[in-house]
Amino acid sequence: MNKIAMRTPLVEMDGDEMTRIIWQAIKDILLYPYIDLQTEYYDLGLKKRDETEDRITAEAAAATRKYRVAVKCATITPNAQRVEEYNLKKMWKSPNGTIRAALDGTVFRSPIVAAGIQPLIPSWKKPITIARHAYGDIYRNVEYRVEEPGKAELVFTNREGEETRQSVFDFPGKGVVMGMHNLDRSIAGFARSCFNYALDLKQDLWFSAKDTISKQYDHTFKDIFQEIYDKEYREKFREAQIEYFYTLIDDAVARVIRSEGGYIWACKNYDGDVMSDMVATAFGSLAMMTSVLVSPEGCYEFEAAHGTVTRHYYRHLRGEETSTNSMATLFAWTGALKKRSELDGLRDLAEFARKLETAALKTIEAGIMTKDLAQISQLPQKKIVNTEGFLWAVKRELERELQQ
Ligand code: NAP
Ligand code: MG
Numbered sequence: 001m002n003k004i005a006m007r008t009p010l011v012e013m014d015g016d017e018m019t020r021i022i023w024q025a026i027k028d029i030l031l032y033p034y035i036d037l038q039t040e041y042y043d044l045g046l047k048k049r050d051e052t053e054d055r056i057t058a059e060a061a062a063a064t065r066k067y068r069v070a071v072k073c074a075t076i077t078p079n080a081q082r083v084e085e086y087n088l089k090k091m092w093k094s095p096n097g098t099i100r101a102a103l104d105g106t107v108f109r110s111p112i113v114a115a116g117i118q119p120l121i122p123s124w125k126k127p128i129t130i131a132r133h134a135y136g137d138i139y140r141n142v143e144y145r146v147e148e149p150g151k152a153e154l155v156f157t158n159r160e161g162e163e164t165r166q167s168v169f170d171f172p173g174k175g176v177v178m179g180m181h182n183l184d185r186s187i188a189g190f191a192r193s194c195f196n197y198a199l200d201l202k203q204d205l206w207f208s209a210k211d212t213i214s215k216q217y218d219h220t221f222k223d224i225f226q227e228i229y230d231k232e233y234r235e236k237f238r239e240a241q242i243e244y245f246y247t248l249i250d251d252a253v254a255r256v257i258r259s260e261g262g263y264i265w266a267c268k269n270y271d272g273d274v275m276s277d278m279v280a281t282a283f284g285s286l287a288m289m290t291s292v293l294v295s296p297e298g299c300y301e302f303e304a305a306h307g308t309v310t311r312h313y314y315r316h317l318r319g320e321e322t323s324t325n326s327m328a329t330l331f332a333w334t335g336a337l338k339k340r341s342e343l344d345g346l347r348d349l350a351e352f353a354r355k356l357e358t359a360a361l362k363t364i365e366a367g368i369m370t371k372d373l374a375q376i377s378q379l380p381q382k383k384i385v386n387t388e389g390f391l392w393a394v395k396r397e398l399e400r401e402l403q404q
Contacts, residue, residue, distance in 0.1 A: 003036040004352055007344040010336050011063045011301075012039035013095075015073030016046055017308035018316060022326045022387065023073045026333060029391045030398065034352060035337075040067065044095050046076045050088050057095045061102035064299050068343060071336035072099075072303040073329065096293075103295040104186075106131050106193035108264065109276050109305050110290055111283035112327055114364045116379040120282045126262030128279050131197070132272025133190045136182035139269055146175040154179070182217070184224060189296040191225045194266045195233045195244070197294050204243045204263040208252035208271065221268065222246055280305065287325035287372050290332060302335040304328030312387075323371040324387045330360055330394070352402075359397035368393045 014023060031037050042060035049056055064070040076082055077094040100107070110129040113119075146152065152168040168177055191207075198205035207225050209218040229237075229244050237244055247255070249271055256265065256279075267275055280289045289305035305328060312322045334353040341350035364373065367381045374384045385393060 004034060004348045005036050005346075006038040006340065006349060007346065008067060008340065009038040009040045010340055011060060011067050011070035012041045013044045013060050013070060013072040013075075013301075014041065015044055015075040015308065017074075017076065017310055017313035018322065018324050018387075019074040019304065019306075019308045019329060020045060021313070021316060022324060022329050025388055025391055026326060026330055029388075029395055030330070030356060031333065034402075035349065044072070044075050046078065046082070046086050046088070046092075049075075049092050049095070050086065050090075053089070054092045054098070057092075057098045058102065060095075061099045064099070064103060064301055065295075065297075068299045069336050069339045070299075070301040071332050072301055074304055074306060074308045076308055099301060100134055100293060103293060103299055103301070104189050105134075105293040105295040105299070105301070106190050106197075107134060108197055108292050108294060109280070111280065112288045112290060112331055112361075113261075113283070114288075114361050116365055116367070116377050117284045117288070117373060118378050119284060121257060123258065123260055124283070125260045127283075128256065128259075128261045129197075129201070129203070129264045130272055130276040130279055131190075131194050131264055131266040132276060133187070133267065133269045135186040135190075135269065137180050137269040138178075140181065142179040144177045146171050146177060149173055152177045180217070182220075184220070187221055187224045188228060190266070191228045192232075192296040193294045194225075194264065195229065195237075196296075196298060197292075198242060198244070198264050199233075199236055199240055201264065202240050202242055204245070205266060206252060206255075206263060207244070207246050207266040208249040209246075209268055210249050212248060218268070225266075284376050285325070285372055287370075288327055290328050290335065292335060300336070300339050302332040302339070304332055316387075322387045323384060323390075325370040325372050326387065326391060327360060327364075330391075331357065355401040356394075356398055359401050360394045362397045362401075363390070363393045366397075 014020060040063055042056055042063065044057055044060060075095045078088055078091050082088065083091050108129050108131050110127045113127050149172055151170045154166045154168055156164045194205055209221050211219040211222045225246060252265065280286055286306045291303050291305040293301040309324055312324045316322050334357050337353040338350055341353065367379045368383050368385055369377060370390055371384050374382045
């Protein structure tokens with residue numbers, strides 16, 4: 001059989017622990033036999049990051065800007081315990097944070113929906129994708145613990161030294177006060193990433209905030225989204241027959257619960273943090289969540305939303321059998337291959353990626369699944385398989401798909 005050709009490489013970022021094992025198995029079982037896979041390989045495994053003083057992460061991010069499509073394996077974000085475990089020179093920063101900062105991107109998280117894995121909200125039939133703004137607000141705040149009566153003020157000093165002052169509160173006693181900020185530039189980048197991604201998926205875009213209460217802060221978000229939409233995207237949305245609309249966050253929550261899914265919900269930083277965990281849980285499993293970082297210039301980095309599944313890895317190291325779900329990592333690969341095909345006009349490759357996704361879904365829908373899914377699936381007949389066994393079962397379905 002002739003292997004499918006590629007034109008431009010994908011940026012491949014390898015990672016850690018159980019997901020590193022899955023990474024290799026996906027390539028060996030489901031990709032190399034069918035595709036003449038071209039990647040520019042960056043090993044973001046913790047050992048290599050330590051060896052290179054984390055330069056490898058910056059290089060991988062730069063390569064993503066160059067080639068525009070990357071696929072990333074989950075990686076360890078070191079803490080004190082990892083510094084000891086890996087005898088690290090330093091507590092290196094989160095690779096995802098570094099890459100996100102370099103690309104100034106927005107993260108979109110979507111569930112993989114399979115029949116037999118019923119969401120906890122019965123009306124949800126299609127994925128709900130959450131876009132989370134990744135700058136400012138409470139994550140970059142300044143807080144103060146008020147210990148005695150006194151007044152708190154908000155003071156802005158411009159470059160000429162002129163001050164604008166507002167009273168926050170006249171404290172009669174103990175309390176707390178906080179200052180937050182955001183930037184028009186960052187909000188505009190977020191808005192463009194969301195509009196572009198909605199056009200990519202051909203799905204409606206919702207944006208929610210609390211502008212009725214926050215008449216400057218949240219209202220600025222609403223205004224920037226509206227202005228960019230009117231100037232740059234209204235026409236494109238009309239052509240794609242999709243909609244953009246703004247609504248209050250509490251109204252959005254009510255609509256989401258009653259909806260059947262199939263849209264993108266853009267959230268401010270904190271709302272996105274909370275709502276993405278709610279949506280992931282309600283869709284069934286973190287192991288079925290995919291994630292893609294989209295930059296305002298149109299660079300894409302695909303990955304699973306979960307981590308390196310450390311507990312399973314330790315079991316694997318002890319020689320015990322594991323049943324780790326590879327769906328989200330597999331869909332990171334197919335997402336990247338589809339995007340690469342689209343940019344390079346490679347129909348065979350796009351077709352293959354779609355068939356691979358179909359094969360993976362059909363496998364689960366036939367009742368062959370890893371332990372995490374078996375626990376939540378309503379299918380009457382289930383066969384629990386181990387980590388590699390699942391990939392071999394997908395391969396059998398894939399062979400059938402490729403015959404058609
Ligand atoms: P995790 O790797 O997502 O795993 C947490 C638990 O969720 C697992 O122990 C497992 O539960 C279940 N789980 C997650 N993915 C699964 C899968 N594919 N198949 C089956 N079960 C799955 O989170 P963590 O244990 O908090 O973090 C581990 C490491 O990952 C940390 O070093 C962290 O820094 C890193 N991390 C990386 C990323 C990233 O690169 N994007 C994201 C998050 C965390 P059971 O053990 O009950 O089966
Ligand atoms: Mg969270």
